[in-house]
Amino acid sequence: MKKNSFKFYLFLSLIVFSFLILFIFWFFQITFLNGYYKYFKKNDMIATSKEVINSYKSNNNYNELNMIAYKNNICIEIIGDSGIVYASGASNSCILLDSKGIKKNKAKFISSNEKTISFTAYNYSYNDELLIYGEKLSDGSIIFISTPLRIMGSILNIIQKEFIYCSVVIIIVSLIAAYFLSRKFSSPITRITEESKKLSRGNYDVKFKESTIEEISELADTLNNTALELSKTDNLRRELLANVSHDLKTPLTLIKANAEMVKDLTYANEEKRNKNLDVIIKETDRLNMLVEDILDLSRAQSKTMKLELKRLNLNELIESILTRYEVLKEKSGYKIVFNRDNEYVVKADRKRLEQVIYNLINNAVNYTGKDKQVTVNLKDKKNTIIFEVIDTGKGIKKEDIDYIWDKYYKSDKSYHRVTVGTGLGLSIVKNILEMHNFKYGVETSKKGTKFYFEIPKK
Secondary structure (H helix, E strand, O other): OOOOOHHHHHHHHHHHHHHHHHHHHHHHHHHHHHHHHHHHHHHHHHHHHHHHHHHHHHHOOHHHHHHHHHHHOOEEEEEEOOEEEEEOOOOOOOHHHOOHHHHHHHHHHHHOOOOEEEEEEEEOOOOEEEEEEEEEOOOOOEEEEEEEOHHHHHHHHHHHHHHHHHHHHHHHHHHHHHHHHHHHHHHHHHHHHHHHHHHHOOOOOOOOOOOOOHHHHHHHHHHHHHHHHHHHHHHHHHHHHHHHHHHHHHHHHHHHHHHHHHHHHHOOOHHHHHHHHHHHHHHHHHHHHHHHHHHHHHHHHOOOOOOOOEEEEHHHHHHHHHHHHHHHHHHOOOEEEEEEOOOOEEEEOHHHHHHHHHHHHHHHHHHOOOOOEEEEEEEEEOOEEEEEEEEOOOOOOHHHHHHOOOOOOOOOOOOOOOOOOOOOHHHHHHHHHHHHOOEEEEEEEOOEEEEEEEEEOO
16 A cells, blocks of 8 residues: 555545544543443432432321332431421431531521522441432421432443543454545546546547546546547647648649749740649648648637727628639539628628638538539528528538537548638638628538528617
8 A cells, every 4th residue: 555645545535533532432432431420320319310300299108108118219308497397317428427527517507598508428437439319308307319320330431441442443343444445536537637647648548437526427428528528629739730731831832833843844935834832822822821820729729819800891791702703603613692681880800701701602602512503691680691502412411500519520521622722711710700700500401401690789
């Protein structure tokens, strides 16, 4: 057992707790047992005195008083106007054989206005401690009851000896119980620690076992979810690196090839040279777009992107974006329909909102069906303005819905872009809309997918 381990501290805590309980028990035994016994005996004598008084008042039956004294191991003395009326002889420590100290307390009580008295006294003649109770009756008589306390010493000796044996047994049982309990409670944590080390080394297939202890079971569930999310993040990271590498490699290859052609072949032919240079410029723009998207995403996620909120005409913004797709409409037969039922002016960051709309339309163009149709809707709904982009593709799988907003995540790994894009579009859309506090979402079926966001009218 390691000195600084959880098991050691739990074992030590259980042992300390056991000794603390024993100490408290010993303390109460020594400090309060004697006082509690006297308190108990006093209450018992008060109850017995009522029985004595009833017997005395009813018929002055001294035989019955003798039986009461014998049964309760007490001495009874009743004093009337003419002196002692009755005195029992149940034991050698009876008040009849009292000492001067007892006589003094009795005389003091008799001459006082007190109704009852209780005190302890020592009978040196018989080496015995007595508990004495006195009560004045309504007819002027006085009753005294005494009982020996020597039995208390015997009881204490028996209890203390028994407690020593019990303490030894309790200590042994505590040691055994503490050992097994510390193992039981520390084992799940030890297992979780070992599995966590595997997780830290990149093994995301680890499974954290649940426990009968609720908190440990919740910890295991949390770590299982963490391992699952880390696995997904690692897969996305690999895809990100692969896609960024691909997106960088393709334009760089074209730039290099066309630059070499200009250098070696077409430098003297103006038409071919300009054609090669146009490719270089186009691919350079593509690289610049990739870098800008990565920087925008990084700024959005790190909360360093600042918005410039201004009033803008949303209809005009969408129409200006759609003009970029005229080439696709003419050359590839794409059909982009823009439906609007009103003119809408909103407050937003124009540049960032343009990124959102462009990326959503671009995504729809990439994934639309064979009819190559994309529908853009701008409509009014109570207190919000809703922007929608709808394609006619085969939809998104339910298990992929939660991950489509992640960097470079593709629900269909085999798709090919027909427009220029970086693969970071939806992730940028998500972050920009969240910065604007605009609600957004996606609805999908086998007939197509709809992306939308809502702009509050205020």
